[in-house]
Amino acid sequence: MSSVGEKWKGAKSRAAQSGIPDLEAHVDFCRRAEACGIDSVLTAFGFHRADPIVLASALGVLTTKIKFMIAVRSGTCSPTVLVQQVNTLSALTNGRICLNVVGGHTPNEQKGYGDFLSHDDRYARTDEFLTVCRAFWEGDGPVNFKGNYYHIENGRLNTPFVAPDRRGPEIFLGGSSPQAFGLAARHAHCLWTLPRRPEEMAKQIRAILESGTEVGILVSIIARPSRKEALSTAQSMLAEVGDRARKTHQDFSRVSDSVAFTSTLALAEESSSDWLTDWLWTGAVPYLGAPAIALVGSYDEVAEGILEFSKAGITQFLFMGWPDVPEMTAFSEEVRPRVLAQYDAGSDISQGTPLNDEAELNQP
Amino acid sequence: MNLRFHWRLLQGGETAGVTRATASSQRATGLPDLERQIEFCRQAEKSGISGLLTDVGAAKPDPILLAAGLGLATERIEFIVAYRSGLALPTTFVQQLNTLSALVNGRLSLNIVAGHSPIEQRYYGDYLDHRERYARTEEFLAICRALWRNDGLVSFNGNYYRIEEAKLNTPFVSPHRSFPELFIAGGSPEARYLAVSQGTLWMRLADTPESLKVSVAPVLAAEKEVGLRMSIIARASREEALHSAYRLVAGLDPSLRDGEKEKHFMLKSDSVSISETYALAENEWLNPWLWTGAVRSYGAPAVALVGSFEEVAQALIDYARVGVTQFILSGWPKLDEMILFGREVLPRVRKLEAGLRRSQILRDL
Numbered sequence: 138m139s140s141v142g143e144k145w146k147g148a149k150s151r152a153a154q155s156g157i158p159d160l161e162a163h164v165d166f167c168r169r170a171e172a173c174g175i176d177s178v179l180t181a182f183g184f185h186r187a188d189p190i191v192l193a194s195a196l197g198v199l200t201t202k203i204k205f206m207i208a209v210r211s212g213t214c215s216p217t218v219l220v221q222q223v224n225t226l227s228a229l230t231n232g233r234i235c236l237n238v239v240g241g242h243t244p245n246e247q248k249g250y251g252d253f254l255s256h257d258d259r260y261a262r263t264d265e266f267l268t269v270c271r272a273f274w275e276g277d278g279p280v281n282f283k284g285n286y287y288h289i290e291n292g293r294l295n296t297p298f299v300a301p302d303r304r305g306p307e308i309f310l311g312g313s314s315p316q317a318f319g320l321a322a323r324h325a326h327c328l329w330t331l332p333r334r335p336e337e338m339a340k341q342i343r344a345i346l347e348s349g350t351e352v353g354i355l356v357s358i359i360a361r362p363s364r365k366e367a368l369s370t371a372q373s374m375l376a377e378v379g380d381r382a383r384k385t386h387q388d389f390s391r392v393s394d395s396v397a398f399t400s401t402l403a404l405a406e407e408s409s410s411d412w413l414t415d416w417l418w419t420g421a422v423p424y425l426g427a428p429a430i431a432l433v434g435s436y437d438e439v440a441e442g443i444l445e446f447s448k449a450g451i452t453q454f455l456f457m458g459w460p461d462v463p464e465m466t467a468f469s470e471e472v473r474p475r476v477l478a479q480y481d482a483g484s485d486i487s488q489g490t491p492l493n494d495e496a497e498l499n500q501p
Numbered sequence: 502m503n504l505r506f507h508w509r510l511l512q513g514g515e516t517a518g519v520t521r522a523t524a525s526s527q528r529a530t531g532l533p534d535l536e537r538q539i540e541f542c543r544q545a546e547k548s549g550i551s552g553l554l555t556d557v558g559a560a561k562p563d564p565i566l567l568a569a570g571l572g573l574a575t576e577r578i579e580f581i582v583a584y585r586s587g588l589a590l591p592t593t594f595v596q597q598l599n600t601l602s603a604l605v606n607g608r609l610s611l612n613i614v615a616g617h618s619p620i621e622q623r624y625y626g627d628y629l630d631h632r633e634r635y636a637r638t639e640e641f642l643a644i645c646r647a648l649w650r651n652d653g654l655v656s657f658n659g660n661y662y663r664i665e666e667a668k669l670n671t672p673f674v675s676p677h678r679s680f681p682e683l684f685i686a687g688g689s690p691e692a693r694y695l696a697v698s699q700g701t702l703w704m705r706l707a708d709t710p711e712s713l714k715v716s717v718a719p720v721l722a723a724e725k726e727v728g729l730r731m732s733i734i735a736r737a738s739r740e741e742a743l744h745s746a747y748r749l750v751a752g753l754d755p756s757l758r759d760g761e762k763e764k765h766f767m768l769k770s771d772s773v774s775i776s777e778t779y780a781l782a783e784n785e786w787l788n789p790w791l792w793t794g795a796v797r798s799y800g801a802p803a804v805a806l807v808g809s810f811e812e813v814a815q816a817l818i819d820y821a822r823v824g825v826t827q828f829i830l831s832g833w834p835k836l837d838e839m840i841l842f843g844r845e846v847l848p849r850v851r852k853l854e855a856g857l858r859r860s861q862i863l864r865d866l
Contacts, residue, residue, distance in 0.1 A: 154670060155670065156599075156669060156670025156671030156672070157603050157671060157672070157674060158600065158603055158604065158671075160604060184592075184596075184667070184668055184669055184670065185669075185670040186670065186671070187596075187599075187600040187603065187671050188593075188596045188597040188599075188600040188671070190566065190597070191565060191566060191569050191597050191600040191601050191604070192600055192604070194566040194569040194570050195569045195570070195572075195573050195604045197570075198535070198570045198573055198574070199573065213589070213590055213592070213593040214588065214589040214590060214593050215587075215588060215589070215625045215626050215627075216626075217559075217588075217624055217625045217626065218563075218588045218589055218625060221559070221562070221563050222563045222565075222566055224562075224563075225533065225562040225563040225566045225567060226566055228532050228533050228562060229533055229535065229566065229567075229570045245665075245666065248664070248665035248666060248667075249592055249654075249655075249664060249665065249666055249667030249668060250590055250592045250593060250664070250667070251590045251591070251592060251662055251663060251664050253663070253665075280624075287626055288626055288628070289623070289624065289625070289626050290623035290624070291620070291623065291624065292559075292623075292624035292625070293559060293624060294531065294559050294624070295530060295531025295559060295560040295561065296531035296532060296561070296562045296563075297531065297532075299532070
């Protein structure tokens with residue numbers, strides 16, 4: 138969401154991006170997403186962006202169907218405050234809100250918020266944070282909690298989570314480290330991770346699927362009528378964003394402690410080919426960041442890629458496009474019908490679209 | 502500059518004549534009621550009200566998000582967002598406020614409170630005492646103001662907060678200001694000191710103009726504004742106003758009266774202004790217009806100006822003479838009293854104000 142109007146999401150350094158939200162463009166984007174049958178849009182968190190939950194409140198009262206997936210970092214507020222804000226937003230939107238919980242991916246940025254914990258300690262704190270939040274949503278009485286990071290006594294809030302069918306929001310949790318997997322298994326409905334070859338993923342995610350948590354991938358998409366057109370779009374994109382973008386991401390990688398970001402960037406920089414499979418392309422990653430790992434090809438090929446992931450156990454997809462709206466439209470009109478036609482009718486597959494760029498696959 | 506009048510925002514589920522203790526235990530006060538609240542905002546715009554106080558507390562929806570929802574449906578009204586340190590960290594808070602400012606073109610100010618109930622503070626994981634909460638709030642605001650200066654990375658190392666090289670890309674957006682007006686609410690010396698050190702205005706509960714004169718002197722000397730939070734019962738005649746006032750308390754169903762619950766609330770509070778106002782309420786009329794009779798049932802901000810439209814307008818001007826420039830008012834019911842205020846009291850205040858300005862100019866000559 139925060140990247141609406143930026144054609145090459147991720148090409149600019151974060152410090153160079155405008156943090157002033159363009160409400161009209163955002164509303165337009167949300168309405169197009171609704172028209173395309175997208176379930177939810179991701180509103181990212183970062184120092185260079187508008188605050189996601191405040192922005193979603195504004196967009197929520199101007200839209201009717203779309204859900205907002207709010208990026209939340211522990212360490213920026215008390216869990217009671219977060220629950221109160223989430224519940225308020227749920228009441229304003231009739232429950233059209235879910236959470237993407239992240240722990241922060243860049244220590245320097247975290248320090249600006251007053252958070253000096255290491256990667257592993259951030260996970261331990263996020264664990265406590267979610268335990269407190271869920272006690273508000275799932276419990277019936279006052280909340281009491283005493284841990285290493287939080288101490289809540291008889292916590293109570295008058296504003297409940299308002300939704301036709303839920304007592305609390307769906308929780309997504311992003312990351313690729315073992316800590317992320319463990320935390321997702323404990324607290325999340327779905328783990329967001331970055332794609333690898335489907336057969337590799339099937340092994341990686343077996344344990345977490347057995348714990349009852351879904352797995353989704355954050356992936357970009359370039360789908361065209363023919364493979365040739367898709368490849369030429371991909372190549373001209375690289376030519377346009379150029380080497381400056383490449384340097385931006387090398388710089389970012391040096392200051393990030395996110396396993397998902399840095400490992401994907403390393404994978405893209407080190408492997409001999411830009412193609413993990415016939416349709417999974419890492420060529421844009423050095424230029425546009427880890428979430429630029431992309432499904433590239435004809436409509437049929439991209440649909441096939443999605444089906445391969447679904448066979449590996451992936452049930453949710455968070456897509457990005459360059460730019461988002463035409464890609465989202467092509468997805469909705471061309472790719473999704475092909476996926477659904479071949480998909481086992483008894484199963485369920487859902488799609489989200491991120492309104493985001495690299496800061497998004499919020500790494501706890 | 503003209504006196505500015507604000508009103509308390511109507512809460513979801515709010516009905517007339519419900520006491521503070523009853524209201525905060527009702528589930529409905531926790532839910533926004535956008536339809537009625539937007540209507541209230543639009544009426545406030547028509548009634549010449551500048552801003553609406555959006556409460557903060559465990560019994561209410563989050564004020565920043567509520568203001569975002571209401572701000573998009575309105576054009577002129579400002580939102581006075583109440584906030585406490587100890588909830589969000591200052592960088593997060595400024596990012597949320599700045600985002601709100603960009604969405605509503607700067608139509609917001611802040612009413613900073615230190616928190617009045619240690620029990621409620623613990624819901625949020627806050628265990629500091631009254632004095633320390635003020636010390637923390639001072640650090641909180643110092644960081645906020647540094648971020649609002651928007652002239653480079655912000656680092657801070659204090660007793661309560663440590664921030665390193667903070668930067669935000671979303672600035673405070675407003676046609677007139679680079680940061681929001683900062684009302685510091687509270688009756689204690691700590692609150693007054695904080696208003697001088699970090700605020701733009703000291704917001705306190707009402708007392709007689711003579712008593713106020715002494716207490717506001719240091720604030721005015723520091724070239725900060727003074728504001729009053731109070732209630733109002735203005736009617737066509739003094740008799741009608743008195744009748745409404747007495748009916749407000751006498752007409753309460755005994756179960757709604759809640760005097761005991763209210764007293765219990767007061768005993769648990771460590772707020773200086775709340776306990777002082779209860780002490781004042783021992784004396785029902787502080788002067789011929791200033792009535793404390795509703796305090797025991799409706800809480801400390803229920804100290805009320807009671808009288809005819811002329812009397813109330815004149816009483817407000819009496820406050821202006823001792824240096825008060827802004828008011829956050831309320832009434833029973835909030836909407837009806839606000840409509841009467843805008844139609845009957847405000848035009849009289851504006852006329853008296855013009856006279857006051859003329860006499861000040863003549864005196865200065």
